[in-house]
Amino acid sequence: MSDDLAGELLRRLEADRDRAVGFLQDLLQAPSPNPPGDTRAVADLVLAALHAAGLEATVISPHPQMPNVIASFQGERPGRHLVLNGHMDVFPVAAHEWRRDPWGAALDEGRIYGRGACDMKAGLASLLLAFLHLHAMRDRLAGKLTFTAVSDEETFGPWGARYLFEHHRALMLGDCLLSGEPSSPLCVRFGEKSPYWIAITVRAAGGHGAYTHVSASATKIAGRIATALEAVTEIPTHPPDNLMAMFRDAQIAAQIDAGCGAGHAAIIPEVTLNIGRLSGGLKMNVLPSECRIEADIRLPIGTTRTELRSHIERIMADFPDATWEEISPPEDQPSWSDPDGEMMQLLRATANELRGSLPVPVVTLGGTDTRLWRYHGVPAYAYGPSPESMGGADENVLVEDYLHILRTHTLASARYLRQ
Ligand SMILES: [Zn+2]
Structure with missing residues (x-):
């Protein structure tokens, strides 16, 4: 990608900073705990943002309270197809444990608080805004970009990405998948247990x-x-040698633990x-x-x-x-993409360029929808904010991390679509 396009995208993102923060707060003020998993208010915000940019979207609601939103656009020339994916539902809330309103989206000392702040409304907002900025520059891109916002992820439920893969697979598949699930800015997820x-x-x-x-x-x-x-x-477990070497590297393990929490690296292969x-x-x-x-x-x-x-x-x-x-679905199995794959390299290089620290590849301990793309042979990676407060009381995201993730998603996607 010419520095031109990167520079222009960064200028657009900087000028749009307040809207990005406000949009995340709007998403957090639309409760979507799962169970029960009603994501209609979040989907309405997503649709309004797409429509305001002149984009049409397909809404697929196999369950009336769990819509899934899909939008696509073509670049100027033919090329590869990149898919962005986020989920709109969040963990439920034990309100008595919170010191702040879980649906208040309070901005306090550089952090935004609310259920879903890190898992994964920050990632969802980032992917959607990246999609809109790239849409505005589509005459300088090749290939196709698809944005998918799904429901029913937190309980591995049947009405979100799993339904779409069973009934609308052609809309979901691409050449690569980028997710904004929490990974911490220090790590890029390429696999999961x-x-x-x-x-x-x-x-x-x-x-x-x-x-x-x-x-x-x-x-x-x-x-x-x-x-x-x-x-x-x-x-005794037997991960591929290259992965074992990576997780046994003391420096990589220390960075994984710094990003994902102490002890994370050690139990990846267990x-x-x-x-x-x-x-x-x-x-x-x-x-x-x-x-x-x-x-x-x-x-x-x-x-x-x-x-x-x-x-x-x-x-x-x-x-x-x-x-x-x-009792878990028989198709569930550990999944991973190439830890040296192209999107991994783009995310690492872009994050390093923007923030001066090189993220390391990581396998997550929990499961996400990204596995569904891997099951279908599509390389899938996730780069998102710190998982530190994920699912707990006073869940929050650092505004600077959110904006860094947004810049990284936007530039790495643009680079992928310029290859
Ligand atoms: Zn998640």
């Missing part, structure tokens, strides 16, 4: 709580199972286990006849569901009173 969720049910005869000789206790057995399951975290729920029993003096465990296991890149399944079968063979089933 995969949830492998299982439910275990333990049954026993049950009886009077004083008559422990007449029946086993379902809750005690469940406790032993929860402890035995810990063995899955010891399974299987992890969370006993999310363990429930059973009727009352204190009754021997429990049933207990259910819901376990959230995360698979690293290179480990398959089949491998995990056989380990769990071996563990569960010691517990004949228990049955178990997989």
Whole structure:
């Protein structure tokens, strides 16, 4: 890209700074917690911004309260197709834990506070504004740019990107996907671990709580199972050598931890286990006849569901009173794109140029919609603000980080569409 175009885009972004901040605040003042996942107010703001720029959008609402918005434009010459993707729903709020109004979008000492500030209304606003600025300069771009704002992401629900991939795949696929999910300005996401969720049910005869000789206790057995399951975290994993070398590099690991939180780098290649729920029993003096465990296991890149399944079968063979089933969708698997891929290089170089620090590639521990593009062979990367307050009370984003992400999205996309 000529310095001309980069310079012009940066000037436009600088002149538009107040609108960018105000637009993010507008998005944060439109509550969209999931559950229940009603994103109509956010979609209205997205549509208004697109319409104000003279752009048409397609709205696909398989669920009446969960619209998905898609808009595209062509550059001056034929070329590649870049897709931008963000989600409009946010985590729910435990309002009593917040010191600020979760839907107030207060700007205080350089931070904007509100549910979704980092996950991911800052990323969504950034991708939409980048799309609008590039649309204004489309006569200097090649190829096609698509913007997608989806619903139903936070619960891995069926009405957002998953629905669009099942029913409108041609609208979603491109040559590359850029997301604004929180990565921290210090890191670019190129892959993610995969949830492998299982439910275990333990049954026993049950009886009077004083008559422990007449029946086993379902809750005690469940406790032993929860402890035995810990063995899955010891399974030897085998990520590709180039990834292992990257995560073992002390400097890279330190930067990942600085961006994503202490300890992040170390568990990228590990299987992890969370006993999310363990429930059973009727009352204190009754021997429990049933207990259910819901376990959230995360698979690293290179480990398959089949491998995990056989380990769990071996563990569960010691517990004949228990049955178990997989409850996460069978297509879920760890996903990753080339950590040296073109969009990765563009994002790193652009961020470095703008801020003087080179982000490092990272694999995220949680799951996002980007996996769906990877499943379809489309390289997918995410660059967004710090995940530090993600999902917690007083979620916030640094205004300077948000504006840096916006500049990086805009210039990296322009560079991709000028190649
Ligand atoms: Zn998210």
